[in-house]
Amino acid sequence: MYSSMLGSTFTIAFGGSMGLEAPIVLTGSSIGSFLGRKFHLNYKTIMILVGAGATGAIAGIFKAPIAAVVFSLEVLMLDLTMITVIPLLISAATAATVSYFFLGNGVLFSFDFVQSFKISHLVYYAGLGIFTGLISLYFTKSSMYIESKMLLIKRKWQRWLLGGAVLGLLIYIFPSLYGEGYEFMHQLINNRAEGLINESLFGNFSNIAWLSLFLLLILIFKVVAMAVTGGSGGVGGIFAPSLFMGAVSGVLYSRILGAFPFLHDVPEKNLALVGMAGVMAGVMHAPLTGIFLIAEFTGGYELFTPLIITSVISYLTIMIFEPHGIYTKRLAKRGELMTHHKDRNVLQMMRVEKLIETNFRTIDPAGNLGHLVKIISESERNVIAVVDKENVFYGVVFVNDIRNIIFKPELYESTMVEDIMFMPDPLVSSKDTMEVVAQKFQDSGNFNLPVIDDGKYRGFVSRARIFSNYRKLLKEFSDE
Numbered sequence: 001m002y003s004s005m006l007g008s009t010f011t012i013a014f015g016g017s018m019g020l021e022a023p024i025v026l027t028g029s030s031i032g033s034f035l036g037r038k039f040h041l042n043y044k045t046i047m048i049l050v051g052a053g054a055t056g057a058i059a060g061i062f063k064a065p066i067a068a069v070v071f072s073l074e075v076l077m078l079d080l081t082m083i084t085v086i087p088l089l090i091s092a093a094t095a096a097t098v099s100y101f102f103l104g105n106g107v108l109f110s111f112d113f114v115q116s117f118k119i120s121h122l123v124y125y126a127g128l129g130i131f132t133g134l135i136s137l138y139f140t141k142s143s144m145y146i147e148s149k150m151l152l153i154k155r156k157w158q159r160w161l162l163g164g165a166v167l168g169l170l171i172y173i174f175p176s177l178y179g180e181g182y183e184f185m186h187q188l189i190n191n192r193a194e195g196l197i198n199e200s201l202f203g204n205f206s207n208i209a210w211l212s213l214f215l216l217l218i219l220i221f222k223v224v225a226m227a228v229t230g231g232s233g234g235v236g237g238i239f240a241p242s243l244f245m246g247a248v249s250g251v252l253y254s255r256i257l258g259a260f261p262f263l264h265d266v267p268e269k270n271l272a273l274v275g276m277a278g279v280m281a282g283v284m285h286a287p288l289t290g291i292f293l294i295a296e297f298t299g300g301y302e303l304f305t306p307l308i309i310t311s312v313i314s315y316l317t318i319m320i321f322e323p324h325g326i327y328t329k330r331l332a333k334r335g336e337l338m339t340h341h342k343d344r345n346v347l348q349m350m351r352v353e354k355l356i357e358t359n360f361r362t363i364d365p366a367g368n369l370g371h372l373v374k375i376i377s378e379s380e381r382n383v384i385a386v387v388d389k390e391n392v393f394y395g396v397v398f399v400n401d402i403r404n405i406i407f408k409p410e411l412y413e414s415t416m417v418e419d420i421m422f423m424p425d426p427l428v429s430s431k432d433t434m435e436v437v438a439q440k441f442q443d444s445g446n447f448n449l450p451v452i453d454d455g456k457y458r459g460f461v462s463r464a465r466i467f468s469n470y471r472k473l474l475k476e477f478s479d480e
Contacts (some may be wrong), residue, residue, distance in 0.1 A: 136282025
């Protein structure tokens, strides 16, 4: 039911819009999380709903249900099990059906004719894989770098002004950079590239060499425009720019090949389409998504072999330099990265804030052994935190460490707490990830660690409670 509802929602919301790509994953995540809280669903169900939302969005927008399902499995890293796949299939089918119902048979991005595939062209596609892999590396590195530099500007209005100025200048010089660029891609792939250059300041230089330079500059500045938009607080997207960069890369690559007189019959349209899959495979680290999306765009599997070759080589090329896709890097920065490692996902779901135990007794550092013995007699734990009236943390006293003196009343007045306490190592912050906390437990061998924020005592986290919570969440992840 939830999967079908998500599929319909995303199709209606985004299906007829040109500004559609960027909200796919983020909005899917938000709606999945909302449904999870609303209906008190477990973490695994929430993850499936997030995937169903993203699947419905892509299936409804591009009418590409197979690619949509593959995207969620490959990029969102959901487990390939029946309990995961069936909701994704339902969402994809529902979204595509609703999209046909409201929007008719028209597809945002499709190509009915594809040049025949020839086995002699395989070497072209292999070279295109390397080329798009390098373009993908530039895409990933440049966008992350520019966005990080933009975020150094603390005042939002200054970022807006800078972003607007840069975008305005780029669009004035290269009008093709405006928007997602689907119309530009249609013209480019349908061999009307020469007409595109007339829309820019390069209109007086419409020969082949200038067209190649124009396409190269488009490749360079499309990433700048996208990253500046994102860094300014807007939505630059990833999905649509990947397709745009891939199409331009394919055409530019074909023009480079065509410059050699001994290379004949270069399939420019095929290379443009396959280049889209190559850049998508490299940028997102999702070769299967690129393969199936372009196959559905073209209405068949005529280019299936070239798509596989280019996408895989592009993926392997970028893996040499960048082991993580751009979605992965962005989710990791936000602390929301999911992987196929269940234990890592479980730890990521756990929060220190929710595991703090406050039933540990405390004592003032100015107290003596007599005061401490009284507190120990009322305590259920074998650790006493030493804090002052301002809740500043000074250390701890372990009962086992003072067992030899707590039955000596003659020492009660002369032995001070500050003489027998010590500062434990390590300390935990409520902002620490659970992976960090687990590593601290492993390195120290302690069973309890104090939680300290800005020098103030919050409580303790215990190995036993973390393990109990971990087992509960792991069961939710593992139940089929």
